[in-house]
Amino acid sequence: PKLVIATHNEGKLREIRALVAPFGIECLGAAELDLPEPEETGTSFVANAELKARAAADLTGLPALSDDSGLSIDALNGDPGIHSARWAEDEAGNRDFGRAMQKVEQALQAAGPEAGRDAHFTCALSLAWPDGRTESFEGKVFGHLVYPPRGANGFGYDPIFVPHGHEKTFGEMEPEAKHAMSHRAKAFEQLVQWLAT
Template structure:
């Protein structure tokens, strides 16, 4: 842990949706910087887990900016697809981050696995690893998860990424249909954030 309270922090992501959500979770007393303030590109994510990748990003952006950095690595795991797309969730969207392409691929893979999948409850979860690093030092690294199911059609325009096809357990709406304020209270990122906020 750092000896003194964190007064400024860099959010280590080039994903606008993640940036907005993490910004909303951070204490108001902390001065927030984004990667665009330093014109930073993302590093190669060659870790084998969400946690490893979030630490890679956090250390990389911290060294580049000389600031404490919080970085997230998150994605969707679908049980019947051997937990794919998993850590490759963003990569399924291609270099342009086209998640309509990624969602089509999810549906394609599910149809290959089971042509009647739409009539079934396809178990899935969103996973978020959050890490806070300062230069080479990892201050904290946690994981948050939310279980749910895959919707058999795209629903809602809110959120980002795979939100329009993920229905959290005990809910009827996809993340894409929920108000952002409702989603932010229950999603994998807020679950991870509750675990990490004592380090801020």
């Protein structure tokens, strides 16, 4: 069986491949299939995940799995949330997460110490079939933010996120440790449970 992984984000692709690996399904990345990046016009993680999976399934005629995710910060009323990738973009549209993490820290400083540093990651995974069916699953992981960034593992905002009950940032953890507790792993667990019923 073949599954299109409808993401252009290499960090996500690496993690999704690792989650899917035990199931013996061949994964095809959106970049290797030269799929376009649909405009993310949705107002929720699930809505954006669904439109990405639907577009890929329609274009390829294969089942497609997409991921829409982001970091929501309590003190910033949930920002950057669904705009997490956009916070990293400069005027030319290039992504720099060093810059995004700095922006987060500036916003936290401006909010003041009483606003706290609590945050969570959300991941919506959508599975779309060529026949029009779609199913979506969501996972979250709660923690707090540190600065400066620590660790070179993972991707995106991982170097500033410390999950509850742990000392290391996601950026300092081995991939296996992140997979044991991440928002993406939790959403994937829901998906597997749904497939099994």
